[in-house]
Amino acid sequence: MKSISFDFAGIGGVEDFYRQFCRKFAIDIDFGNNLDALWDALTGMIELPSRVTFRHLATHPDAAQFKGIIAVMREAEEASAGKFSLRIC
Secondary structure (H helix, E strand, C coil), rough: CEEEEHHHHHHCCCCCCCCCCCEECCCCCCCCCCCCHHHHHHHHHHCEEEEEEEEECCCCCCCHHHHHHHHHHHHHHHHHCCCEEECCC
């Protein structure tokens, strides 16, 4: 299982998250930096099985801006039948 961690102590905002996501999953195509592109990546581009861990999200000064990303990842969890998972700690 591939395991990828995002430390939100070092993520400024949504655009920064998308940059790190593409780098960590080696996505080198023209990524749309939006929720639709994230869905496409989670359901057809990334190596599965994969686990993503979000660290220090609760202490981010504007954690609410990541709600859409979390929602898409939760949907991908359900759609993947356990091949993709999100852990927030």
